[in-house]
Amino acid sequence: MRALTFVDTGRVEMADVSRPSVEDPTDVIVRVTTTAICGSDLHVVNGRIPGMVSGGILGHEFAGVIEETGPGVRSVKPGDRVLASFTIPCGACWFCKKRLFSRCPDQRVFGYGMFLGDLNGAQAEYVRVPHADLCLRVIDASMTDEQVLFAGDIFTTAYDCAVEARIEPGDVVVVQGCGPVGLMAVQAARAFNPSVIYAVDTVAQRLEMAQGFGAVPVDAAAVHVPSHVHDHTDGRGADVLLECVGAIPALTGAIDVVRAGGRISVIGVYSEPEMEFPLNLAFVKAIDLKFCGTANVVGRWDEALALITSGAADPASIISHRLPLDDAVRGYELFAAREAMKVVLTP
Ligand SMILES: [Zn+2]
Numbered sequence: 116m117r118a119l120t121f122v123d124t125g126r127v128e129m130a131d132v133s134r135p136s137v138e139d140p141t142d143v144i145v146r147v148t149t150t151a152i153c154g155s156d157l158h159v160v161n162g163r164i165p166g167m168v169s170g171g172i173l174g175h176e177f178a179g180v181i182e183e184t185g186p187g188v189r190s191v192k193p194g195d196r197v198l199a200s201f202t203i204p205c206g207a208c209w210f211c212k213k214r215l216f217s218r219c220p221d222q223r224v225f226g227y228g229m230f231l232g233d234l235n236g237a238q239a240e241y242v243r244v245p246h247a248d249l250c251l252r253v254i255d256a257s258m259t260d261e262q263v264l265f266a267g268d269i270f271t272t273a274y275d276c277a278v279e280a281r282i283e284p285g286d287v288v289v290v291q292g293c294g295p296v297g298l299m300a301v302q303a304a305r306a307f308n309p310s311v312i313y314a315v316d317t318v319a320q321r322l323e324m325a326q327g328f329g330a331v332p333v334d335a336a337a338v339h340v341p342s343h344v345h346d347h348t349d350g351r352g353a354d355v356l357l358e359c360v361g362a363i364p365a366l367t368g369a370i371d372v373v374r375a376g377g378r379i380s381v382i383g384v385y386s387e388p389e390m391e392f393p394l395n396l397a398f399v400k401a402i403d404l405k406f407c408g409t410a411n412v413v414g415r416w417d418e419a420l421a422l423i424t425s426g427a428a429d430p431a432s433i434i435s436h437r438l439p440l441d442d443a444v445r446g447y448e449l450f451a452a453r454e455a456m457k458v459v460l461t462p
Pocket residue numbers: 153154155156175176201268269
């Protein structure tokens with residue numbers, strides 16, 4: 116079968132590889148019908164997430180049709196259209212029993228290399244999905260692949276960040292960073308009825324998209340963001356900030372943007388081992404700083420899917436490029452160059 120494979124740091128290629136087969140009783144084989152390139156695929160390619168070996172298949176956002184099921188699979192059957200979670204928790208440990216699936220010590224991720232379960236990814240014609248009963252959902256017949264696709268990763272990731280922020284009706288919310296996850300965070304935050312969502316970025320096209328999703332755009336290149344937010348909140352600052360950038364200045368800056376007692380929920384990826392932190396300011400302001408880590412997709416995707424099915428959220432609206440799987444390398448180039456907001460591939 117055809118698949119997008121890792122070659123070396125910074126390099127991917129299309130290759131012919133062998134088709135996966137059922138290895139464990141709870142496995143299914145999915146024929147991939149739609150898959151996407153995620154920002155974290157770039158982290159794998161550029162080595163920020165270590166452990167990928169040459170020839171490994173990338174990709175973890177996908178939908179498809181079940182081709183084959185292992186003997187222990189109960190909830191899905193061959194022919195079912197399914198959406199997959201990008202993470203595969205074990206389903207049996209202390210954390211999984213408490214539905215803290217993303218804290219599972221045995222959690223695996225498709226296409227993330229040997230340190231995260233050594234699972235091949237889904238930018239391919241077929242993919243093996245372990246723990247299928249837990250990690251697949253049958254797609255509602257009224258929904259297209261594209262409509263539900265991001266509930267398996269970036270939309271539910273953003274929703275998880277919004278839930279962890281405990282947004283209350285009437286809150287002033289700031290979404291910091293309007294890449295794909297930030298734009299999803301704007302859509303997710305809307306579900307909690309804030310009075311306003313300020314969307315912060317420096318790229319005009321991203322700010323326009325955020326505005327289209329109901330946010331008030333704030334161009335961080337043109338205004339001082341903390342002053343701007345304070346000016347619009349009687350000098351208090353925002354109630355909640357969703358940090359979707361994943362860069363140290365963004366994190367420390369967030370402390371200036373929120374009000375005393377404000378909440379910061381962090382979904383941007385931080386891989387730096389340490390940083391300087393405005394400790395006294397954070398203490399005095401009584402900042403509630405919550406790191407979301409890997410999002411609890413399996414614990415929260417049913418709620419996220421309900422937002423999509425009801426029309427309250429439309430994650431597919433950020434798709435900018437649709438390419439055949441065989442053009443996946445070009446898709447990576449467009450995405451890495453930020454010429455594409457979101458690339459969807461069709462095997
Ligand atoms: Zn992802």
